[in-house]
Amino acid sequence: MTTTDIPAPATRKPGATTTPKRRPRRESQGPAWVFLSPWVLGAIVLTLLPMAVSLYLSFTDYDLFNPPRWVGLRNYVQMFTEDPRYWRSVVTTLTYVVIAVPLQLALALAVALALKSMKRGKGFYRSAFYAPSLLGASMSIALVWRAVFNDGGTVDNLLGTGGWVNKPGWALLAVALLTVWQFGAPMVIFLAGLQQIPAELYEAAAVDGAGKWRQFLSVTVPMLSPVLFFNLVLQTIQAFQVFTPAFAIGAGKGGPADSTLVYTLYLYDRGFVASHMGYASAMAWVLLIVIGVVTAVLFRTSRSWVFYASEGDR
Amino acid sequence: MTTTTTPVVRKPVAWGRIALHVGCLAALLVMLYPLAWLLATSLKPADEVIASLDLLPSRLEWSNYSTALDGVNDVSIWRLLSNSLLIAGGAVLGNVISCSLAAYAFARLRFRFRGPLFAFMIATIMLPHHAVLIPQYIIFNQLGLVNTYWPLILPKFLATEAFFVFLIVQFMRGLPRELEEAARIDGCGPFRSFFKVVLPLTRPALITTAIFTFIWTWNDFFTQLIYLFDPDKFTLTLALRSFVDASSTSAFGPMFALSVIALLPIVLFFLAFQRLLVEGMASSGLKG
Numbered sequence: 387m388t389t390t391d392i393p394a395p396a397t398r399k400p401g402a403t404t405t406p407k408r409r410p411r412r413e414s415q416g417p418a419w420v421f422l423s424p425w426v427l428g429a430i431v432l433t434l435l436p437m438a439v440s441l442y443l444s445f446t447d448y449d450l451f452n453p454p455r456w457v458g459l460r461n462y463v464q465m466f467t468e469d470p471r472y473w474r475s476v477v478t479t480l481t482y483v484v485i486a487v488p489l490q491l492a493l494a495l496a497v498a499l500a501l502k503s504m505k506r507g508k509g510f511y512r513s514a515f516y517a518p519s520l521l522g523a524s525m526s527i528a529l530v531w532r533a534v535f536n537d538g539g540t541v542d543n544l545l546g547t548g549g550w551v552n553k554p555g556w557a558l559l560a561v562a563l564l565t566v567w568q569f570g571a572p573m574v575i576f577l578a579g580l581q582q583i584p585a586e587l588y589e590a591a592a593v594d595g596a597g598k599w600r601q602f603l604s605v606t607v608p609m610l611s612p613v614l615f616f617n618l619v620l621q622t623i624q625a626f627q628v629f630t631p632a633f634a635i636g637a638g639k640g641g642p643a644d645s646t647l648v649y650t651l652y653l654y655d656r657g658f659v660a661s662h663m664g665y666a667s668a669m670a671w672v673l674l675i676v677i678g679v680v681t682a683v684l685f686r687t688s689r690s691w692v693f694y695a696s697e698g699d700r
Numbered sequence: 701m702t703t704t705t706t707p708v709v710r711k712p713v714a715w716g717r718i719a720l721h722v723g724c725l726a727a728l729l730v731m732l733y734p735l736a737w738l739l740a741t742s743l744k745p746a747d748e749v750i751a752s753l754d755l756l757p758s759r760l761e762w763s764n765y766s767t768a769l770d771g772v773n774d775v776s777i778w779r780l781l782s783n784s785l786l787i788a789g790g791a792v793l794g795n796v797i798s799c800s801l802a803a804y805a806f807a808r809l810r811f812r813f814r815g816p817l818f819a820f821m822i823a824t825i826m827l828p829h830h831a832v833l834i835p836q837y838i839i840f841n842q843l844g845l846v847n848t849y850w851p852l853i854l855p856k857f858l859a860t861e862a863f864f865v866f867l868i869v870q871f872m873r874g875l876p877r878e879l880e881e882a883a884r885i886d887g888c889g890p891f892r893s894f895f896k897v898v899l900p901l902t903r904p905a906l907i908t909t910a911i912f913t914f915i916w917t918w919n920d921f922f923t924q925l926i927y928l929f930d931p932d933k934f935t936l937t938l939a940l941r942s943f944v945d946a947s948s949t950s951a952f953g954p955m956f957a958l959s960v961i962a963l964l965p966i967v968l969f970f971l972a973f974q975r976l977l978v979e980g981m982a983s984s985g986l987k988g
Binding site for chain 2: 415417418419420421422424425427428429431432433435436437439440443450497500501504505507509511512513514515516517518519520521523524525526527529530531532533534540567571574575577578619623626627629630633634637638650653654657658663666667670671673674677681
């Protein structure tokens with residue numbers, strides 16, 4: 387994972403000021419800051435400052451035209467106790483994440499395993515299965531999805547279920563399937579991970595009498611667990627922020643009956659349609675905290691199931 | 701089936717492998733169905749869009765495309781296309797320049813707080829965009845830049861997409877240091893060694909950055925939705941948006957013709973750079 391190499395420079399830092407021999411020339415810092423300046427400016431003006439501002443705004447009533455009015459915890463209280471649509475959006479988003487992410491990753495892993503030992507056509511399949519990951523985020527495909535899952539669309543005709551888009555219980559599933567359709571990106575990452583597992587491990591396991599299934603459980607799963615973890619974190623974070631497909635399939639309003647009203651869609655509705663910027667800021671901060679907590683939980687549990695074969699190999 | 705593979709004469713028939721290919725091809729057909737549907741519908745006459753279950757239209761209705769080319773809401777399609785290109789092109793330029801500069805500092809130069817700043821940069825990859833969206837909007841609103849392209853392009857020149865900084869850092873760390881050391885001995889400072897030695901070697905990572913930026917910006921909907929109001933300034937994605945509320949199927953043909961046109965650049969980029977894209981994605985999950 388990305389964080390494994392962070393401690394290396396970090397541990398060097400405290401000694402940096404006390405041991406000048408590591409960095410003989412003081413002036414060599416200047417160029418680094420020149421290279422960094424766009425990033426530093428962006429981090430301050432477009433990331434840190436906005437985060438602080440939105441934290442402040444979340445305690446105010448602000449409509450973009452009149453100055454913000456301090457209301458204390460009012461937005462948060464309203465959100466948690468008086469706004470059924472807010473909870474609706476929370477439940478919708480969680481349902482979506484819980485359906486879409488495991489399905490997508492399971493499919494990605496299954497296809498990666500199928501392609502791994504393939505001798506011919508691997509490159510072709512890999513590219514072809516990857517293509518939807520690039521196309522799927524577009525409005526064009528979201529509109530296709532809406533039509534295919536609409537009354538009289540392909541799914542209706544094949545299954546005779548009627549269009550999912552107009553059924554409260556089903557519309558969200560159509561959104562989730564669009565995410566599952568884009569399993570190519572995690573699949574490519576899985577495949578790269580599978581190919582890095584040394585063949586000796588499988589040979590050794592086979593010598594010890596392990597069958598295919600045993601090899602999968604004892605070699606593939608632990609060796610692949612860092613990659614699985616990476617995909618899980620990345621896809622979960624992305625899933626929490628789904629917007630375009632829900633916008634298109636829910637006809638811009640999260641319909642039918644708010645069944646596709648995902649969190650970001652409701653945030654957009656509160657902030658940019660209803661001009662309740664303070665309320666929307668509070669929503670954004672809750673989202674930030676929830677994603678932070680979920681990521682932290684994933685990292686915490688990862689200690690028990692993610693296996694790093696070569697800790698600090700670089 | 702078996703006769704097509706030559707070495708099969710000696711080996712037993714590899715049923716397992718054949719089944720694997722059959723399975724993969726079947727999965728591929730399901731996967732590609734929405735794309736085939738899109739292409740077919742964009743060429744269907746209005747009365748066949750829903751009434752007919754056939755994927756293939758009875759006759760090719762090219763007028764869908766000429767209607768689409770007339771534009772949306774009195775804005776010509778060339779206008780929409782050039783707006784989309786301008787935003788995507790600006791984003792590509794911004795990301796390639798700013799991310800490679802920051803990446804070089806993180807990968808090769810020493811400076812105070814390098815560790816914590818690097819950790820912070822990584823953390824911003826995971827930061828939900830929506831956490832900073834509203835204040836950013838307010839800032840751009842105060843500056844009078846809402847309903848211009850600045851809010852869509854300027855952030856890219858400030859390396860706000862940390863994913864690409866990380867991608868380029870990873871690539872630069874893999875480059876041999878000897879070349880830079882040789883350049884240093886020859887009297888090159890960090891700037892010359894960056895432009896003359898490191899940057900040319902980093903080309904694959906820069907191209908990957910450029911293509912991903914293009915595709916992601918091209919597909920972006922949320923940011924364009926909140927910042928652009930004038931139909932004149934609309935992109936293809938925003939023009940397609942006006943079809944979202946439409947419930948009638950009469951506009952289906954032209955709408956999906958426009959969808960095909962909007963997807964075309966991505967498809968072309970994918971076909972041209974598929975290897976680089978797939979490998980760029982593969983390497984993002986490994987190393988580090």
